[in-house]
Amino acid sequence: MVKIQNHKEYFQLLRLPLLILFIIVNTSTKRVETGQPNKKVFKLVYQKCEIPHKFSKDSLNLEQIPGMQQLYDVAEYYLDKYAVFYIAIKIEESGAENKHSWLARKHNNLTGMRFPRSRETYAIGATNTNYAIYRNWFENMLDFKIYMENIERSFVKKNKREFKNELEMLDYLYMFFNGFEKWYNDMRFLIPYVHRKYAKDSSKTQMKDDILIFDYM
Secondary structure (H helix, E strand, O other): OOOOHHHHHHHHHHHHHHHHHHHHHHHOOOOOOOOOOOOOOOOOOOOOOOOOOOOOOOOOOOOOOOOOHHHHHHHHHHHHHHHHHHHHHHHHHHOOOOOHHHHHHHOOOOOOOOOOOOOOOOOOEEEEOOEEOOOHHHHHHHHHHHHHHHHHHHHHHHHHOOOOOHHHHHHHHHHOOOOHHEEEEEEEHHHHHHHHHHHHHOOOOOEEOOOOOOOOO
């Protein structure tokens, strides 16, 4: 039997077993690609709503990421004040027109979203590096809205008002979403770029009756 002289020797003896246990626990609990819906995933059904005039149920293909103008038009309707910010992040994280990252092509994650710990989410799983996996690009967009609404609630609680504009969103999100200075500087350029190139072309809407927006359940 080993006689332990003091607490220091005791912790030295425990260090290796504890390290082994830490590795086992982290390996066994790491989320991987499951392909199965998360228990909090939302379901979309028939919906009567106002949609941009250039949309049709044939043109909104869930299997193919839309071009940037159409992606912005969809975002403007569903994300409202977060639309420009969403498109700017999409360009920064996964590329501009007809250019999409591996994460966007493989897992429909256009914006580099991480799998959330607790909030409701449209994500159905996570990669082994904790990037969220979505069934389609549209659910990534809707999940981004949930994320931004949570962020804005935090901002309102602190400042007693809503965001003034996208640059204020960026300043508040910096370090939360991405802490790299290059990302921040790129976003400061992309926000006005998206306003000039895409937001100006978004225009009239019209009512359509009981349109099946996405039937994929």
